[in-house]
Every structure is written in structure tokens, then in C-alpha cells.
Amino acid sequence: MASVPKRKAIIFGVPIAWIAAFGALIGVFTVVPMIFYIFGGGFISAGMVIFAPLAGIILGPWAGYVAGLIGGLIGMFISPASFPLGFIDANLSGAFISLYWGLVKKDYWKFMIPWWVLWIIIALIWPYHIPGPAGGYKEAPEPLWTISWSWTYIGFVLYIITLKFLINWIKEETKGIKKVIGWIIYNFIANTAWMVPWKIVYFALLKYPPETVIADNFISWWAYTLPMVVATTIIAFATVEALRKSGLYRPPGGVV
């Protein structure tokens, strides 16, 4: 394993140059479409699907968040169609991806669990129940509304169940199919946690009808989660393995 770089310019154990490089990669690749929305009208960029999760996995959640925010801010200006909410989207569609992909690592469970539960509670009640009609939002039909977020409940349960051993499944010494399954679970957990704030803030601010949100939640399984998990599994597996074999520095907050 390579030693810690002898640099003073380090944030959260990561050289600033790495954070800047990831930020630039995320930002530049926001103009490259990757997952096309099933109802048309837009896309999730390669910056969001490839480099933002990698930033979280390699740099860790906090340095990843900074890199993601840099990338989101760059993307906000060069690909405004991918960031319709401006600065809020620089967080939701940039920094939050890196943050969540880093937070899945066991070390951060004390932050991850309450943070995830908080967003589930927010999504279930705000804004389609509270303030609801008083705030100009149509009341969400139950129990469909609560059921439609099923992917995040499953992700959360999977996170709790695999918390103790998931990191061992993706470590360097693990071989074969076990490692692939480990990466699939890791990416599924990160994806289903991140999509809660990503969706609810977007739908709430743009005042989508609750029926549209429910429909979008149900199709999320195969329209967003499946392609994103497949892509990030292949990419994370390839990049992390290459980094491990290359002998480059491994930031302590990440999972390399």
C-alpha cells in the first residue's frame, strides 16, 4: 500500500488535487447523457452516474461531498438542463450522490441511519400531507403513497442486515461472485438512500401532482435503480480493482 502523500493541502485525508480532479470530471461529464428519462425530456448524466459515485467510494463521504459540489456547480453552468433547480440541484444531483455512496461504508452508520430515516419521514409527510392542501399541494392518496417508496425501505433493511459484513465482501482479498454481489448490494443501498431527497425535493419544489410522483416511484425500480446499480457496479468494481493494483494512495475515508 502506498504511503500517505507528503502534502499539506489535504481535506478529510484526501489531497485537494484529487478532490479538484473529481470535481472537474463530474462537472465536465454532466453534458454527457447516460440514463434517458423513460417519459422523455431529459437525462441523468455520466457525471452523475459514473464519477459522482466514484468520488464517494474512493474519497469517502465528506471529501466526496466537496468534489460532488464542485462538479455540481460546474454542471449547473455548462449543463443547465441537467440542473433545473440550480444550486439546490448542485447538491441533490451532484454532491449528494458522492455523499451517499461514501456513507454506505460501515464507519459512518451513526450518521447514515438517522440521516436516512429523517429523509424517509420528510418524504412521507412533506409536502403532500403537511402542509398538503393548505400549502397548495394535493393530498397524497394512501396507502399508495407510502407503498410507492418501497425501494428505500428495502434498501434500508438491506443496509442494516449487511452493515457488519458488507465491507468484507468488497475488500481486496475477496474473490469472485461474492465480491460482485457485494458491490451490487453496496450500490443498491446507496442508490435507494440517495433517491429519496433527490426525488422529494424536486417534486415538491416543482409542485408535481402526487399521482405522478407515485407513478415515478414505481417505475424507479427499473428506470433508475436497475441501470444505475448495473453501471456503478461495473464501474466501481473496475476502478477500485485498478486503483488497488496500481499502488496509488488510498484515501482513508473511502473503501479502496
Next chain:
Amino acid sequence: MMGEEQPKKNVYFWIFWIGFILLAYGLVSFSTAVASPEAFKTAGEIGVYGSISVLLLGMIMIILGYIKKK
């Protein structure tokens, strides 16, 4: 002798792993571009043909990298 072989090995090592990233990009972008008529319209011809080209390029790079890096 060793000094001459080292750079060659490194090149095919990266070709192999970068091939995986291109494969993932091509696989996901192509499959979502043709998933519905609306998505097809957003992607356009360049999106559909471009993504399948990247998919094939990724496959070629993986095969080439795998054979040559040995």
C-alpha cells in the same frame, strides 16, 4: 529487458479496466435510450448509435486488454 516491457504492460492493464467503464456506459445509455419512444426521441439518432458504438468499443477494449496484458 524489464524496463522495455513495463510500459507495455501498464497500457494494456488500463485498456482492460477502462474498457469496463465504457462497457457500462454503453450498456446503460443504449438500453435506456431504446426503452421508450420518448426516451428514443430525447436520445436522438446520435445518442442511440453513439451509445452502441461505445458499448462495442468497451467490449473490444476488454478483450484486447485481457489478451495482451497476459
